[in-house]
Amino acid sequence: MMQIIKNKNEISRIVGKLKKEGKKIGLVPTMGALHEGHLSLIKRCKEECDITIISIFVNPVQFGPNEDFARYPRDFERDREMASQEEVDIIFYPEPGEMYGDRHLTYVNVEKMEKIMCGKFRPGHFKGVCTVVLKLFNIIIPDNAYFGMKDFQQLAILKKMVSDLDINIQIVGCETVREPDGLALSSRNAYLNQEERKNANILFQAINLAESEVRQGRSVKTARISAVKMLKECSFVKKIDYFDIRDPVELKALKNPGKQNMKILIASAIWFGKTRLIDNKVVEMSQNQS
Amino acid sequence: MMQIIKNKNEISRIVGKLKKEGKKIGLVPTMGALHEGHLSLIKRCKEECDITIISIFVNPVQFGPNEDFARYPRDFERDREMASQEEVDIIFYPEPGEMYGDRHLTYVNVEKMEKIMCGKFRPGHFKGVCTVVLKLFNIIIPDNAYFGMKDFQQLAILKKMVSDLDINIQIVGCETVREPDGLALSSRNAYLNQEERKNANILFQAINLAESEVRQGRSVKTARISAVKMLKECSFVKKIDYFDIRDPVELKALKNPGKQNMKILIASAIWFGKTRLIDNKVVEMSQNQS
Numbered sequence: 001m002m003q004i005i006k007n008k009n010e011i012s013r014i015v016g017k018l019k020k021e022g023k024k025i026g027l028v029p030t031m032g033a034l035h036e037g038h039l040s041l042i043k044r045c046k047e048e049c050d051i052t053i054i055s056i057f058v059n060p061v062q063f064g065p066n067e068d069f070a071r072y073p074r075d076f077e078r079d080r081e082m083a084s085q086e087e088v089d090i091i092f093y094p095e096p097g098e099m100y101g102d103r104h105l106t107y108v109n110v111e112k113m114e115k116i117m118c119g120k121f122r123p124g125h126f127k128g129v130c131t132v133v134l135k136l137f138n139i140i141i142p143d144n145a146y147f148g149m150k151d152f153q154q155l156a157i158l159k160k161m162v163s164d165l166d167i168n169i170q171i172v173g174c175e176t177v178r179e180p181d182g183l184a185l186s187s188r189n190a191y192l193n194q195e196e197r198k199n200a201n202i203l204f205q206a207i208n209l210a211e212s213e214v215r216q217g218r219s220v221k222t223a224r225i226s227a228v229k230m231l232k233e234c235s236f237v238k239k240i241d242y243f244d245i246r247d248p249v250e251l252k253a254l255k256n257p258g259k260q261n262m263k264i265l266i267a268s269a270i271w272f273g274k275t276r277l278i279d280n281k282v283v284e285m286s287q288n289q290s
Numbered sequence: 291m292m293q294i295i296k297n298k299n300e301i302s303r304i305v306g307k308l309k310k311e312g313k314k315i316g317l318v319p320t321m322g323a324l325h326e327g328h329l330s331l332i333k334r335c336k337e338e339c340d341i342t343i344i345s346i347f348v349n350p351v352q353f354g355p356n357e358d359f360a361r362y363p364r365d366f367e368r369d370r371e372m373a374s375q376e377e378v379d380i381i382f383y384p385e386p387g388e389m390y391g392d393r394h395l396t397y398v399n400v401e402k403m404e405k406i407m408c409g410k411f412r413p414g415h416f417k418g419v420c421t422v423v424l425k426l427f428n429i430i431i432p433d434n435a436y437f438g439m440k441d442f443q444q445l446a447i448l449k450k451m452v453s454d455l456d457i458n459i460q461i462v463g464c465e466t467v468r469e470p471d472g473l474a475l476s477s478r479n480a481y482l483n484q485e486e487r488k489n490a491n492i493l494f495q496a497i498n499l500a501e502s503e504v505r506q507g508r509s510v511k512t513a514r515i516s517a518v519k520m521l522k523e524c525s526f527v528k529k530i531d532y533f534d535i536r537d538p539v540e541l542k543a544l545k546n547p548g549k550q551n552m553k554i555l556i557a558s559a560i561w562f563g564k565t566r567l568i569d570n571k572v573v574e575m576s577q578n579q580s
Contacts, residue, residue: 008456105402106451107401108399108455113395164395165396
């Protein structure tokens with residue numbers, strides 16, 4: 001029987017009891033509006049842990065003043081039904097006032113990594129993400145926590161936070177789930193109209209083009225130019241926030257990804273109509289490629 | 291038999307085992323150069339906990355580039371002997387490389403509170419303190435942690451951090467230990483020459499003067515002017531970084547401390563010769579005053 005808990009002290013108490021019984025605890029932090037991507041995280045968590053907890057909390061602190069906090073899709077009944085079908089054990093569903101007191105002042109910053117890529121265009125976003133995730137970790141104290149690779153920068157930053165702060169929690173990154181045409185699943189895809197939706201896979205196509213070019217031995221610069229050209233030819237693409245090729249651990253910019261066995265991250269964020277889309281791919285350069 | 295542990299994974303393992311046995315764990319974080327002030331924290335910890343751990347780590351991240359990191363007093367053998375006499379169970383004594391990897395990027399900021407008082411004159415100091423304390427908390431996961439009220443701003447900031455981040459650790463603030471003439475014990479008192487030492491209690495005297503004035507119903511402004519005047523008349527006082535009267539929880543500046551039962555913090559930092567001294571007093575205004 002799935003439990004829905006809104007109070008942080010109560011969930012701490014419940015999880016503390018389960019841990020004393022020797023149960024392995026898995027946490028899937030979400031902002032709700034669940035889709036197949038979230039369900040894949042839940043499935044992985046259920047495979048690896050005894051107890052699967054999902055949190056549903058649209059974290060105000062990670063939205064900028066002109067971003068989509070107010071209109072972010074919320075449908076708790078639908079989320080509850082989906083979680084129940086996946087046999088989630090506990091939903092942690094706090095109110096904003098439960099998570100942030102009257103005068104919250106403490107924030108976690110992963111310097112440098114929080115200022116690039118999406119961080120450059122969403123100032124304060126990753127500070128908000130790190131702070132709420134650390135709070136969830138401290139409230140629930142899971143053994144494992146599951147995040148999608150779709151938000152690759154978030155995943156890399158959280159791994160760095162956990163390592164730098166000596167947090168004894170395993171961060172598990174899970175493969176991006178895609179629509180048949182390649183579009184990465186995202187709660188924000190709900191903002192796309194029919195015509196936009198038909199064309200929205202251009203982002204993944206451009207990433208694949210860049211991949212193909214670096215695999216053929218072209219430079220990062222050349223691959224990037226080709227991908228940006230493809231994006232610009234699509235009339236729905238209003239702005240390219242970034243199209244970057246970086247190392248996938250510390251997100252440092254790469255100039256020459258040609259070395260064998262090296263992993264490279266190709267990541268981009270674009271404005272597609274009025275919707276901001278992000279996507280990425282981690283590519284392992286094999287020996288045969290220059 | 292007191293254990294000395296240098297490795298963070300090892301101490302995590304040892305403490306984890308003790309916790310499973312139901313032991314209550316107390317941590318006294320220090321930078322070494324132990325004095326009676328530290329010993330009072332250790333004694334309190336031993337009263338309240340089953341296992342008393344002290345950490346000795348001169349944290350480079352909380353020192354500014356022109357501060358006294360290099361010359362900060364270090365004498366591990368003496369510290370070890372003193373801890374042993376107090377029957378400390380474990381000393382955690384990591385090398386800097388054990389605490390900070392090659393590229394540490396994650397920091398904890400308690401905004402606003404970190405920028406005032408000492409934070410105004412030591413930029414980055416409290417960020418360094420919060421980060422290392424959170425790391426120690428995550429490595430050791432004590433039930434209680436003990437800090438002196440001599441570093442009152444540090445204590446208030448750490449309490450705020452623990453509350454804001456939902457950290458399940460009790461922060462215990464312990465009374466400042468003083469020399470017979472009133473000088474607050476500090477490892478930095480070792481920097482004072484004989485003549486300076488004779489006069490260094492002027493800081494506590496000035497704080498007591500301000501206390502007496504507010505108790506007599508004078509305004510914060512008047513009390514502050516009297517105390518600053520007393521400090522300026524002492525030739526060893528080279529600079530007054532601040533002399534502040536604030537609320538002792540969130541450290542907001544107070545204009546009128548006259549209300550009954552209200553607690554006020556009187557806190558100051560001065561340069562005494564080439565040594566920076568800090569001190570403070572928390573005063574409870576009683577019904578009969580003002």
